[in-house]
Amino acid sequence: MSFQTLAAPNPAQLIARYGGRAPRYTSYPTAVQFTPEVTAATYRRWLSELPADDPVSLYLHIPFCARLCWYCGCNTRAVNGRQPIGDYVALMLAELGMLADALPGRLGASAIHLGGGTPNMLSGDELGAIFGALKRAFRLAADIEIAAELDPAILTQAWVRAAASRGLSRASLGVQNLDRQVQSAVNRKDTREEIEAGVGWLRDAGVRSINLDLMYGLPHQTVENTLRTLDAILPLRPERLALFGYAHVPWMKAHQKLIHEAALPDAAERLEQSGAAAERLLGEGYVRIGLDHFALPTDPLAVAALEGRLHRNFQGYTADAAGTLLGLGASAIGSLPQGFVQNVTQEMAWRAAVSQGELPIARGVALTDDDRFRGEIIERMMCDFDVDLAAICAAHGRSIAELSGPLNQLESFERDGLVRHEGVRVMVTERGRILVRSVCAAFDAYLAPDAQRHAGAI
DSSP, X not given: OOOOOOSOOOHHHXXXXXXSBOOOOSSSSOGGGOBTTSOHHHHHHHXXXXXXXXXXXXXXXEOEESSOOTTOOSSOEEOOSSHHHHHHHHHHHHHHHHHHHHSSSOOEEEEEEEEESOGGGSOHHHHHHHHHHHHHHXXXXXXXXXXXXXXXXXXXXXXXXHHHTTTOOEEEEEEEOOXXXXXXXXXOOOOHHHHHHHHHHHHHTTOOEEEEEEEESOTTOOHHHHHHHHHHHGGGOOSEEEEEEOOOOTTTOGGGGGSOGGGSOOHHHHHHHHHHHHHHHHHTTOEEETTTEEEOTTSHHHHHXXXXXXXXXXXXXXXXXXXXXXXXXXXXXXXXXXXXXXXXSSHHHHHHHHHTTOOOEEEEEEOOHHHHHHHHHHHHHHHHSEEEHHHHHHXXXXXXXXXXXXXXXXXXXXXXXXXXXETTEEEEOTTTGGGHHHHHHTTOSSOOOOTTTOOBOO
16 A cells, blocks of 8 residues: 555544444444354354363343433343342343353353443342352353443442452443433433442452443533543542443434434534543543543553453453353353354343243354454454554465455545555554544445444444
């Protein structure tokens, strides 16, 4: 590649050229390519073929919340009583039993992630039952990372103590934005005091890493209330922060129709909010990690990024090096050397499948050699913003000539100062960082413009 960099376009021009819809690339191929051709029988075979000595990671999906936030893109629902949760946990333990029976032995586990939904909807007894079953099914590493996504509005000190006694080492609290008008527009009522109390309980219980989730692009959100939110939470000095762009996809998530679209910031305003928040975090001593994470320099995520060991999966950026992720619960996605699998998304259908003694697989995709090749390029681009295409081609026995199409697509990115190159080493510039998903899309063999399946790239 050899292009002349012209005068840098202004933000409006960048948005017009590159701000279309693009996958988030938490996997490659993305979930859009999953099909029913991958079945429970396929999954059983893949499980039986896993190396007995390689550790795995585990993801448990808890699809319940005390309230439904209107911006949410997760598979969850609001519940008032305990019965649905207790019944769900019993079935999840049954699914875990079937999963363990399909494995070649009692494998080691290096990480456990409780997601949702709201895992702190679980009772102490339910936590005990889950971790007891996990210990019977897997050999939990002495330094295992156990993480949970938490709603600060319903978090209690008793729950924190119960989780910490079972090894909770990292917690993520949803903050999003603390402006009252923004919160009212998305059905939240969190306070700075609730968040401070939760962080205090977690630290007192010995939880060593705390992440706070923030968002930009919410209704009525501005640069000013974004920075006020940061002013409120930065004194808590969380080890990590995530800064996610709100994805407005009401055709996929019907409750998002409750959000007034006229109140949503446009792409230029989203860009301003993201940029202002990033500048403030960098000024506070945080290191930028990938597309949307920040961490203190001593945090394992920052160290992994510095050493080129950062990975990306369905929970976002991670330092976990396990080659297999096993999912449990409705809609959970697993990643194995052979491919990806996803459980039945609809909770009642998941319950029915597990009740009938079936692994509740709905769909997935078997990886081809080309998928692995392109997937490594995309993951390294998303994690490092710097990819040595010659090295990846050599590792996969491929020719650089096979990437002539993607490289041609990047010509305009380089002319606009979003990427640069040294030979066939491609680097995303600081200016292009927020558009890295669009850069990755050049290497995606499956991608076709589809306004109904992906969120905007900014």
